[in-house]
Amino acid sequence: MASCTAPTAEAREALMDASALPAVTRILAFRGVVQAAVLSSDGHTLAAGGLDHQVALCDLRDPQRPPPLGVAPVTFPRPE
Numbered sequence: 026m027a028s029c030t031a032p033t034a035e036a037r038e039a040l041m042d043a044s045a046l047p048a049v050t051r052i053l054a055f056r057g058v059v060q061a062a063v064l065s066s067d068g069h070t071l072a073a074g075g076l077d078h079q080v081a082l083c084d085l086r087d088p089q090r091p092p093p094l095g096v097a098p099v100t101f102p103r104p105e
Contacts, residue, residue, distance in 0.1 A: 074099060 062073040064085075071083045071091070082094040 070094070 057076040059073050059075045062071060064071055069084065069086050071085050072080060073083070074080045078099050079096050080099050081096045083091045084094050085091050
């Protein structure tokens with residue numbers, strides 16, 4: 026928790042703000058399991074990648090109904 030690693034007023038305020046949001050929001054951009062997710066620095070965009078080899082971007086400004094911004098396939102180079 027941020028409030029434990031950086032016990033500042035800002036960390037406490039961020040924790041309190043986060044507790045006011047819904048505990049679970051379902052994002053329907055994936056067909057399978059999400060393996061990694063990251064938030065933009067402004068907290069408005071979520072980028073997540075899953076077992077389906079897709080990266081999806083979602084707009085989190087409306088946390089109740091986050092619309093997808095787009096999905097792109099991810100390809101990995103094959104070892105030579």
